[in-house]
Amino acid sequence: MAGIPDTFQIEAGSSIAAVLKQAPLNPLENRILLMHGLQLTRIQLITQDEQIIDAQQAQQLSALFRRRLQGEPIAYIVGQREFYGLQFEVTPDVLIPRPETELLVDLALQHVPAADNQHTQNALSVLDLGTGSGAIAVAIAHSRPDLKLTALDLSAAALAVAGRNAARHLKPGQTTLQLLQSNWYSALADQRFDVIVANPPYIVAGDSHLSQGDLRFEPQDALTDHADGLSALRSIIDGAGRYLKDGGWLLMEHGYDQAAAVRALLQARQFEAVQSWADIAGIERVSGGRYG
Structure with a gap:
C-alpha cells in the first residue's frame, strides 16, 4: 500500500483512543479492525475508548493490521461485507x-x-x-x-x-x-x-x-x-x-x-x-x- 508502512505494532497497555490516533490506515478501516479484533460494536468503540488493550489483544490486533498493510482485503480479514443492506460472509x-x-x-x-x-x-x-x-x-x-x-x-x-x-x-x-x-x-x-x-x-x-x-x-x-x-x-x-x-x-x-x-x-x-x-x-x- 503506497506511502503506508507494511507493519504496525500495537503496544500492550495502550488505550483504544491512542491506537486509533496512531493507526496508519484510513479512519474507517482502523475502526473496523479494532471492532473486529476486540469484538466491540461501533458505539462501544466510541464509549469505551479509554479501555486498555492487554498483551494478547495487542498481539492479535497487530496481526490484523499487518495483514491489511500487506494488501489483504479488509473483507477477508473480518470475514464479511455488507451488500444490499445485509451482512454477507466472505x-x-x-x-x-x-x-x-x-x-x-x-x-x-x-x-x-x-x-x-x-x-x-x-x-x-x-x-x-x-x-x-x-x-x-x-x-x-x-x-x-x-x-x-x-x-x-x-x-x-x-x-x-x-x-x-x-x-x-x-x-x-x-x-x-x-x-x-x-x-x-x-x-x-x-x-x-x-x-x-x-x-x-x-x-x-x-x-x-x-x-x-x-x-x-x-x-x-x-x-x-x-x-x-x-x-x-x-x-x-x-x-x-x-x-x-x-x-x-x-x-x-x-x-x-x-x-x-x-x-x-x-x-x-x-x-x-x-x-x-x-x-x-x-x-x-x-x-x-x-x-x-
Whole structure:
C-alpha cells in the first residue's frame, strides 16, 4: 500500500483512543479492525475508548493490521461485507460483493413479474449463474420471498459460503433457494425462469488490474475468463434461450467497456428490448434483453 508502512505494532497497555490516533490506515478501516479484533460494536468503540488493550489483544490486533498493510482485503480479514443492506460472509473462495453489483439486484427485482393469482400454480423463478457468496441470489430472495431462486456455481467451496449466507438471511419455509454445483447451465434439467442474472468473470486475461489491490487476493477464476473477457458472457447468452420463459429477461454484469459488445451478442441471439444500465458511477455496468 503506497506511502503506508507494511507493519504496525500495537503496544500492550495502550488505550483504544491512542491506537486509533496512531493507526496508519484510513479512519474507517482502523475502526473496523479494532471492532473486529476486540469484538466491540461501533458505539462501544466510541464509549469505551479509554479501555486498555492487554498483551494478547495487542498481539492479535497487530496481526490484523499487518495483514491489511500487506494488501489483504479488509473483507477477508473480518470475514464479511455488507451488500444490499445485509451482512454477507466472505472468504477467499468467493469474490467480495461490490456496491455496483447492487444494480443487478435492482434490475432483477424490476423485471420479475409481480406476484398475483396467475402465478399461484406456476411459481415465479430467478436463476443466478456463478453465485459465489450468494449475495445476489440471497438479496433477491430476501426482497421477494415469494420467488423461487436457483443459484449455480462451479466451486463447491463457494456454494458452502452461499449456503451459510442463505441460512443466515432467509427464513426456512418462506423462501425457496436451491444451490447446485454446475458449469453454467449444465446441472439444470428442463427448468425455465422468469429472470436469469449473472455476474460472470469478465476481466481480460493479462489485465494489469488482476495484480493490483484487492483483486490479487480474490479467486482468479471468478474474475477473468482467461481469454478476451467475453467468453463467459457468450456462453451465458448462447444458452439462455433454453432456460428462459417466453418474455423472460437475461441480465448480466460486465466490464466498464463491454456494454456495446454485450448488446451485440444479445441482438445476435434475437433478444428484444436490448439495453444497458449505468451503475452509481455512471458506467454502463449491466446489459440485458427480453427473450421471446
